[in-house]
Structure formats: C-alpha cells, structure tokens
Amino acid sequence: MAKLYSKRKLATPKMLPKKETIRLILQYSCALNMIKVGNMNFENIAN
Amino acid sequence: MAKSQLPDAVLVDKYISGDENALAILVNRHQSKIYGYIYSKVLDRDITEDIFQETFFKVIHTLKSRKYYNEEGKFLSWVLRIASNLIIDKFRSDKKMPMNRDTDELSVFARITDDSLNAERKLIKNQVEVDIKTIIEKLPHDQKEVIMMRYYLDMSFKEIADYTGVSVNTTLGRMRYAITNMRKVIEKNKIYLPS
CATH class of the missing domain: 1.10.10.10 (Winged helix-like DNA-binding domain superfamily/Winged helix DNA-binding domain)
Known part of the structure; x- marks a missing residue:
C-alpha cells in the first residue's frame, strides 16, 4: 500500500459557534446587571 | 499592549470592572477550543451551540456576581470545567450516552x-x-x-x-x-x- 506523506494534523479544522450565538452571549452580558445588597445578589436584565 | 494581546487574567479583571469588550476578546480567543471540546463530547451541532451558550451564561453570571472564581491564569480550564459539568447534566437529563x-x-x-x-x-x-x-x-x-x-x-x-x-x-x-x-x-x- 502506498505511503502517505501528508503533513496534515489529526486535529479537525477549527470549529466555531454561530455568530448569532456569540452575539447573544455578548448582548446577555451587556444586559445583565448584578446588584449586591448585603449578602444577596439581585440580577436585573435590561430589556 | 494591544487589548487583544492581554493575558486572560487581566481581561477577566477588566470585565469584572465593567469592560464588556474584554469578554468579547475572551470569547473570541477561546471559542474554538471550548466549542470543539463540547462537540467532541456531544457530537451534535445544535446541542453544542446550546451548551456553549449556557456555559458562557454561567461564566458571565459568576464573574458579574464576583463569586466562586479565583483567577490563577486558568480561565480556559475553568470554562472547560463548566462546559464539562453542563455536558454531564445534559446526558443525565437525556439518560443516554453517545x-x-x-x-x-x-x-x-x-x-x-x-x-x-x-x-x-x-x-x-x-x-x-x-x-x-x-x-x-x-x-x-x-x-x-x-x-x-x-x-x-x-x-x-x-x-x-x-x-x-x-x-x-x-x-x-x-x-x-x-x-x-x-x-x-x-x-x-x-x-x-x-x-
């Protein structure tokens, strides 16, 4: 059987999440506001 | 130093201090490894997207509430552990393994x-x-x-x-x-x- 001399790595091509997913994560981060009162954390998500 | 070249620890500090752009850099820097890790376990694009999203929601929540996270230059390991736990939760809820x-x-x-x-x-x-x-x-x-x-x-x-x-x-x-x-x-x- 012929030998292969390919230099390709076994690692798969970079897999990336959808742009919408990234956008949603960053929007969630911007919208989320944590308010600390004493020992408690209140979260507020801006619309 | 350009912001995109800052180490994870500095970006995490900046994010906790309110710099939303720091999170964008962290996500951009590690998205491939985290997404690839999740996909290697679940082998389904849609579930991977869900778990990836859920992982970062937890990261954001934890960092913004300033609890549990102790940065020692191990941001990626910490995020992968969160993803790993979510994958286990997913399999438990589905009562199946790939x-x-x-x-x-x-x-x-x-x-x-x-x-x-x-x-x-x-x-x-x-x-x-x-x-x-x-x-x-x-x-x-x-x-x-x-x-x-x-x-x-x-x-x-x-x-x-x-x-x-x-x-x-x-x-x-x-x-x-x-x-x-x-x-x-x-x-x-x-x-x-x-x-």
Missing part, C-alpha cells in the same frame, strides 16, 4: 478532508483514521483523554495539565504510556498504518 461515534452523521472524521488526495488515498487515509480512533478508544480513560485533547482539540500540555488537575510531567507520562500502548495494540493486532 454511542457509535464514528457512524454519527456529523462524525469528527467526516470533517477531515484533503482535496489534493485522490479517491484511493482518501479511502486509505480515512481507514487509517478510523483504525487510530478505534485504538484510542481501547486506551485507559486518562491516557485517552490526553491523546484526544492533544491531537483532536490541539491543546497544549500545560492546558491539558490544568484541565485534568495533574502536573505537566504526569500529562507527558500519560501521553508516553498512551503511545506505547497504542504501538502494542498495533503490533498485537498486526494493523498496518501507512505513515
């Missing part, structure tokens, strides 16, 4: 193609990859983990050591044992693998 990974519609190997190879070489290449994957599956869990992270997720030994909670030397040792064991399996079963 089976027949290579026959799955979105097999990892289906994504490895090289247009410069002819049909015969492609077949040979695919067969070699299947054989190697089968051999890897026979390894003890800790050795398999190191091989998968190093060659399939392209993680450094330092990152693997951080993630698995052992020293770099132990990780290197596991890699050595894994390769030795793989050679033994190849010799024992007389598997022919063109180099």
Whole structure:
C-alpha cells in the first residue's frame, strides 16, 4: 500500500459557534446587571 | 499592549470592572477550543451551540456576581470545567450516552478532508483514521483523554495539565504510556498504518 506523506494534523479544522450565538452571549452580558445588597445578589436584565 | 494581546487574567479583571469588550476578546480567543471540546463530547451541532451558550451564561453570571472564581491564569480550564459539568447534566437529563461515534452523521472524521488526495488515498487515509480512533478508544480513560485533547482539540500540555488537575510531567507520562500502548495494540493486532 502506498505511503502517505501528508503533513496534515489529526486535529479537525477549527470549529466555531454561530455568530448569532456569540452575539447573544455578548448582548446577555451587556444586559445583565448584578446588584449586591448585603449578602444577596439581585440580577436585573435590561430589556 | 494591544487589548487583544492581554493575558486572560487581566481581561477577566477588566470585565469584572465593567469592560464588556474584554469578554468579547475572551470569547473570541477561546471559542474554538471550548466549542470543539463540547462537540467532541456531544457530537451534535445544535446541542453544542446550546451548551456553549449556557456555559458562557454561567461564566458571565459568576464573574458579574464576583463569586466562586479565583483567577490563577486558568480561565480556559475553568470554562472547560463548566462546559464539562453542563455536558454531564445534559446526558443525565437525556439518560443516554453517545454511542457509535464514528457512524454519527456529523462524525469528527467526516470533517477531515484533503482535496489534493485522490479517491484511493482518501479511502486509505480515512481507514487509517478510523483504525487510530478505534485504538484510542481501547486506551485507559486518562491516557485517552490526553491523546484526544492533544491531537483532536490541539491543546497544549500545560492546558491539558490544568484541565485534568495533574502536573505537566504526569500529562507527558500519560501521553508516553498512551503511545506505547497504542504501538502494542498495533503490533498485537498486526494493523498496518501507512505513515
């Protein structure tokens, strides 16, 4: 059987999440506001 | 120093201080490894997207509430651990584990193609990859983990050591044992693998 001399790595091509997913994560981060009162954390998500 | 070149620890501090752009850089920097890690476990694009999103929601929540997270230059390990826990939760809720990974519609190997190879070489290449994957599956869990992270997720030994909670030397040792064991399996079963 012929030998292969390919230099390709076994690692798969970079897999990336959808742009919408990234956008949603960053929007969630911007919208989320944590308010600390004493020992408690209140979260507020801006619309 | 350009913001995109800052270490994770500094970006995390900036994010906690209110710099939303720092999170965008962290997500951009690690998205491939985290997404690839999740996909290697669940083998489903849609579920991977969900878990990836859920992972970062938890990261955001934890960092903004300033609890549990102790930055020691291990941001990626921490995020991967969150993802790992979410994957386990997902399997528990579904009461199933992934089976027949290579026959799955979105097999990892289906994504490895090289247009410069002819049909015969492609077949040979695919067969070699299947054989190697089968051999890897026979390894003890800790050795398999190191091989998968190093060659399939392209993680450094330092990152693997951080993630698995052992020293770099132990990780290197596991890699050595894994390769030795793989050679033994190849010799024992007389598997022919063109180099």
